[in-house]
Amino acid sequence: MFFSEDFIHYIWKFRLFNRDNLQTTTGENLEVFSAGLPNSDSGPDFHNARIRVGDTTWAGNVEIHINSSDWHRHGHTNDNAYKNVILHVVYRDDEPIVLPDGRQLPTLELKERIPDDLYNRYHRLIYGTQQFIPCEGSIRSVDDMTLRNWLTRVLVERLEKRSATVTAALAKNKGDWEETFYQFLAAQFGFKTNALPFELLAKSLPQLTLAKHKNNPSQIEALIFGQAGFLEDEFQDEYPNKLKEEHNFLRKKYNLVPIEKHLWKFMRMRPQNFPTIRLAQFAALIVRSNHLFSKMIEIRDVTQLRELFTRLEINPYWDTHYRFDAESKASSKALGQSSIDILLLNTFALFLFCYGKHNQQEYFINRSLKLLEKLPAEQNNIVTNFDSVGISVNTAFDSQALLELKNSYCSHKKCLQCGVGNKILRTT
Numbered sequence: 001m002f003f004s005e006d007f008i009h010y011i012w013k014f015r016l017f018n019r020d021n022l023q024t025t026t027g028e029n030l031e032v033f034s035a036g037l038p039n040s041d042s043g044p045d046f047h048n049a050r051i052r053v054g055d056t057t058w059a060g061n062v063e064i065h066i067n068s069s070d071w072h073r074h075g076h077t078n079d080n081a082y083k084n085v086i087l088h089v090v091y092r093d094d095e096p097i098v099l100p101d102g103r104q105l106p107t108l109e110l111k112e113r114i115p116d117d118l119y120n121r122y123h124r125l126i127y128g129t130q131q132f133i134p135c136e137g138s139i140r141s142v143d144d145m146t147l148r149n150w151l152t153r154v155l156v157e158r159l160e161k162r163s164a165t166v167t168a169a170l171a172k173n174k175g176d177w178e179e180t181f182y183q184f185l186a187a188q189f190g191f192k193t194n195a196l197p198f199e200l201l202a203k204s205l206p207q208l209t210l211a212k213h214k215n216n217p218s219q220i221e222a223l224i225f226g227q228a229g230f231l232e233d234e235f236q237d238e239y240p241n242k243l244k245e246e247h248n249f250l251r252k253k254y255n256l257v258p259i260e261k262h263l264w265k266f267m268r269m270r271p272q273n274f275p276t277i278r279l280a281q282f283a284a285l286i287v288r289s290n291h292l293f294s295k296m297i298e299i300r301d302v303t304q305l306r307e308l309f310t311r312l313e314i315n316p317y318w319d320t321h322y323r324f325d326a327e328s329k330a331s332s333k334a335l336g337q338s339s340i341d342i343l344l345l346n347t348f349a350l351f352l353f354c355y356g357k358h359n360q361q362e363y364f365i366n367r368s369l370k371l372l373e374k375l376p377a378e379q380n381n382i383v384t385n386f387d388s389v390g391i392s393v394n395t396a397f398d399s400q401a402l403l404e405l406k407n408s409y410c411s412h413k414k415c416l417q418c419g420v421g422n423k424i425l426r427t428t
Ligand code: SF4
Pocket: 133, 134, 135, 136, 139, 405, 409, 410, 411, 413, 414, 415, 416, 418, 419, 420, 421, 422
């Protein structure tokens, strides 16, 4: 047999071994009332188990190993954290464990008690030769309710992990949700490639400063392009020269320090996504509305949310330019619907969730999940592969959950900790 200790852990947790005439290795009758609670910290594998050995009922910890001699190999002999272990559960009893007080540690050997069909399913799952994910041949056999419940759970895990970065930023911004949202939204405008300079730009230019100029679009553009470091050059066109003049005045007034222009990347990028175009769109969004988070949180309808980002009034200079001083064929530089949906998905849905968690208001958490259900799925390799193994991916709820499932579970073969894996292993 070939398996990891996790498998024994799993068998004990769900008591999947043959429990007929259960005895310890010294021949005492054994009854398991409760397997205990798995412990993810250091120390014994399960806490608060309840068992009876012979005539004595015990409550305490359970330690799991493949071989009983692992007790010594793992250095538990004189470790106080293990002194309340009431049962040693092992695959093979290759050595009796005598405790410092002279007692023999009660041990349950599972070698002859693991059902063959369970082992065979486990082996196929973990040691098979699948291309995409270990359960690609059997995931479709899992019922929709199990799959949906599990996807909801991993999606919440994903949002909780991502919320940690929002919470850290929120603390730095002294609890200011608007400022924090503005910084995250800016980073999203940069896609992955220019997320960092966009974020640095937002941090160099507080939203409150922009709010003072909300009725003057050219000053907003000057502040944004200037702080992005794009107005340090000499220009021929009138538009950048005007912005430069404006920025020189405003940077002194507010004591602003622009970021370095070299941080921005244009390489291997469609001109439509050049940072200059994204900055022009961002400026138009700021002109249209400040205090965006407060505004968005009042809107429940996804169409109305999209409208906040639709038909932004981008300076007409950009109709015929992708960069300063370089004229090009006229084209629309409006934000496309898929870009708007990605902004809603990665920023607003995350903030709704985080806001709900922070304020312990389930209402916002549910709204976040509902918003993801209304947005379309992203297109990427992971989504395509899940689709090809028979999992339909219709909404951002599905795609985000599957992304988390693949990256945090399937890629690490954490099938024993997975709701889908559990179902596959236990379906006879
Ligand atoms: S972690 Fe779950 S979904 Fe992923 S391969 Fe294993 S059983 Fe399947």
